[in-house]
Amino acid sequence: MLVLILSVVVLLVVGGCVCVYWAARGDAPRWARGVAKATLLGSELARSASRNSRSQRGGGDD
Numbered sequence: 001m002l003v004l005i006l007s008v009v010v011l012l013v014v015g016g017c018v019c020v021y022w023a024a025r026g027d028a029p030r031w032a033r034g035v036a037k038a039t040l041l042g043s044e045l046a047r048s049a050s051r052n053s054r055s056q057r058g059g060g061d062d
Contacts, residue, residue: 016042 016039022028023036 019032019035
């Protein structure tokens, strides 16, 4: 069951990356541009969450 869930997640990530590439070329339909925006937003959220967890782990080392 876990393999199935991970496979779906990987397929969604790959599909999102394809839509980002397609939208960057400029000839993507509206739905692909929407998927690309959602993918980029998700990556920004993951990046900011990663930064926040690293800064909290670092403590007062500054």
